Each structure stands twice: as C-alpha cells, then as structure tokens.
Amino acid sequence: MAFEINSQAVDTPPLPSATVMVVREGDGAQGLEVLMMRRHANSGVLGGAHVFPGGKVDAADQAVGESTWDRSALVCRQALNEPDLDDGLTLGLYAAAIRETFEECGLVLCAPSGVQADAVGAMRASLEQGAHFVEAMQAVGEPWAASALVPWSRWVTPRVPSMMSKRFDTRFFVAVAPAGQLTQHCEREATEAVWLTPQAALERSWNGEINLAPPQIMSLSHLSFLGSVPAVLAWAGNNVPALIEPRPFDVDGERVICYPGDPEHLLPQIAWPGATTRLTYREGRFVAEGGLSALLGV
Template sequence: MEGMTKAQVDKAESRDFALGGKPMRPRDAATLILLDRQAGDFQVLMGRRHARHAFMPGKFVFPGGRTDPADSRIPVVENLHPAEEAKLVGSGARASRTRARAIALSAIRETYEEAGLLIGHKGSFSTGRTDWQGFVEHGVHPSLEALRFIARAITPPGRVRRFDTRFLAAWRSDVAVSLEGGGPTNELEELVWLPIGEAKQADIPAITRTVLEELERRLERDPQLRPGGEVPFYRMLRNRFVREFL
C-alpha cells in the first residue's frame, strides 16, 4: 500500500470499510497479534468478524478494539519493557506514558473479550472494573512485559470510522488461561491459528496484510522479537499512503 494515492487506497479498501461519512479524528485502538512457533514456522491467531459489523464485516482480523483510557489504571505484575514504552510514548502528538499503558492494556483486555485468552501470570488479582472481572475470576494478574510494538496505522480519511491503531504482539506462551468457549463478547468467530503465509492469503483487510508482511520480515531478522525493534507507521500524508518509522 505504500505510495498509493488516496483514490487507490479507497479502491483497495472498498470491500474492507464503509466509505463516506463526515470528517473525524481517528480514535485510539489496540490490536494484539498472538504468535506461536510450529514446526519451524510462525503462526498467528485470527478470527472472523461477524457480517453484521459496520467496520470490516466478515473479515479475518486480530483481536482488538478501541482503547479505553481507564485501562491505564489497571494494576499489572510487570510493566512494559522500557524500550517498548518509549516507542509507544513517542508514537503520537498526544502520547504519554499513561496513554501508552492504556493502549497496551486495552489490547490485553480485548484479547480476553474477543478470544477468551488471558495474558499475564497466574495469581491473585483484584479490581473493581467490570470489564476486567474475567481476570479476577480466573486468577490472572495482567502483565505487559512480553508485549512488542509491531506497527501503527491510521485509517485514511473518508471512512465511517477511523482508528489510530497500534499493533502489538505477544507469544502464545504468554497466555495464562485459555477459555474453551472463547471470549464473552462473541465478536470474533472461527478463531484459527494460521501460518503467516496462509494468513496473508485469507480474507483480511489490506492494512492487515501489510502489517503481516512487515511482521514476517521482522521475524526473519529477529525471531525472538527482542525489545526496541523498528516500528513502521502507515498514514495518509499529502494524498499519499506513506510508511515512516518510529
């Protein structure tokens, strides 16, 4: 998608997003790419969005959703790695450590809600927040230390919804509890683990395919996903879809 004009991007994404709508400011969003090593290959967890959704209906996506600023107040057993926090803090005009923490914790919460996977460490955990009670009930204390910042992308103008999305990654081994029935919101169906090569060929949004290609190249250079790696940033600038690095 890099270098495409807005008209070209609109055409490429016409099946992914509802076009039109009034000008709007992108909302913060967080997505989590769960990775697993199988037989020398890397797999990612994806789920299909229900066809009734206005945003990317029927598409295979990673768990994620809009950031809730209140998530920043959730206690964690381990914080973001300093190199990852610095990348997140420096990734926007309104960025701050509190905002970076909210983005990271929202990715963990959404992964529980949509996929039934609780990331953290087994142990006592307490909070009054209603949307974190699954972690309380299953005895999982959220942890941010394993998260890696993979990519950032801002939905181009002219969509009915726009998001400033941070794509984070973690390993399947970072999941403390996996609920057999999936997440409580039922927003994703057909949860599947796919090799990255197969995932790129699935019915996925164009930006998801671009992020998977970036992730594949990064894993070739650094299969351990060490902290502080280069983070591509995609956005529309002067009528061109550009890639910068954070």
C-alpha cells in the same frame, strides 16, 4: 463477502485503539503462526473479515494504575516511541490490547507466572456475569505483565477510510501465545479463531477464501519475511514502531492505498521488508501490485 469502498471523508478524530498479533511456533514444519479471528458478517467494523484481536481503548482501561504493571508508564511510552502520550492513555493501550485479546480469544497475555487454567475460567465466568475485564483480572494477582506486549507499529486511518465510517489510531503489538492456554473465541463478535501461517493467510485471501483488510495484509506480509517467533521478537526489539498513515486515491475507477516508500506517499522510506508499497481494490478485495509473490517475497 466483499468489502464496500467508502468515499466519504470522516472529520472526527481517530479513536485510540490496540490490536495484538499473537504468535507461536506451529507444529512440525509449519513455522510461525499468528492468531486471527473472523468477525461476524453483521459487525459494524470489518464484518466478515479475518482480523487480529483488538478494539478501542475505554475509560476503565485508562484507569488501571501504574502500580498494577511490571513496567512504568515511562518505559511503556518509550517502547511505543510516543513521548507525548499521557500516562493514562499509555497504559490504557496496553490494557485494551490485553482485555480485547482475552474477551475475543480467551488468552490472558499479561498474567503473572503460574496462573492456572481454573483462574482463567473464573475470569471468563466473572465477565459473563457483567464484570469489567479490569475487575476480573484482579483475581489472578499482580503485577500484570506489560512486558508480554511488544509494540510493533501504529496505524492511523486516513480521513477517507475506504472500508468504514470511523477512524482509528491503532497501536499494533506482538505477543507470544501463553503456554498451556487454549483459544476460545467470543461467539458474540466472531465465528472462529484460527491459527494461520502468514503465508497461508495471504494465500487464502488471494484465493478468495477469506477477507483481509489492508493493515492485516501488510502486517502478514511483514511477518512472512521473518518466519519465526525469535525473528519477530528480534525485529520488534530492534526497531521503533513504524507510524503508518496510508494514503488512499483512485486510479481509473479503482481505489489504491499506498504506504511509506511508495512514490505517491509523503514518506520515502519503506516501513517493512519487501517491495510492496501499495494495494488496489479489485473484484471485491485488496490485492498487491505484483501479486501474491510480491507480498511473500518469492
């Protein structure tokens, strides 16, 4: 299923949201793998695309008190590099990232050490009975591990969103897959949850086997340059989260989206390793100037 390009401006403020790149070391020579889920084709946002788990921050996320976490709101705000955020939204972003990952993929990223599989099963049953994630999490104990989430980047949808009719202010986190937990995708929202190397995901997109939205393409490209979980964590620990405000425009009837470091972007400094600073919508998908090799640095 190809994306449809939107050319209408959206004047509402972007919705606070969070997404998580869950990573692990693959078996054998696989190297770094990242968890992706394929959204149902009829989903209102990015239907049919392979995405990282995530979603909007809700009121209950923002109501999770500071005492619940292993880190203060101040420490989390500093990690996000957003000094003006209030405590509720700061911790709400972490809560949303953790909640969405569990609801969509069945992984509990923030659980205290020693949580057993039966506790995860009890959480899932509680959610199926109508409980909110915050209520279900109370069964596994405290403190919740905000430290399991490392801020990675911040993507703000432009006023002309290109692929949707909504705007989002999304904080990307990276997290290591919890040992001993198995993925279980939410059948209401997705048709699969799959572990892919960044290179394999980009190759499958290039070959037309899967659809990837621009933030996923650029994030996977970044991950492909790093290649291992320790390298990803080291990058995240040594760099403040980049603010990515894509600039869309049309050239000869084709939609182009450029990023920091591109000659047509306001910010001259590139935000990640590699030379790719723009994507073009062509034949139903977004492709990089320079092709697949530009995304993979080969």
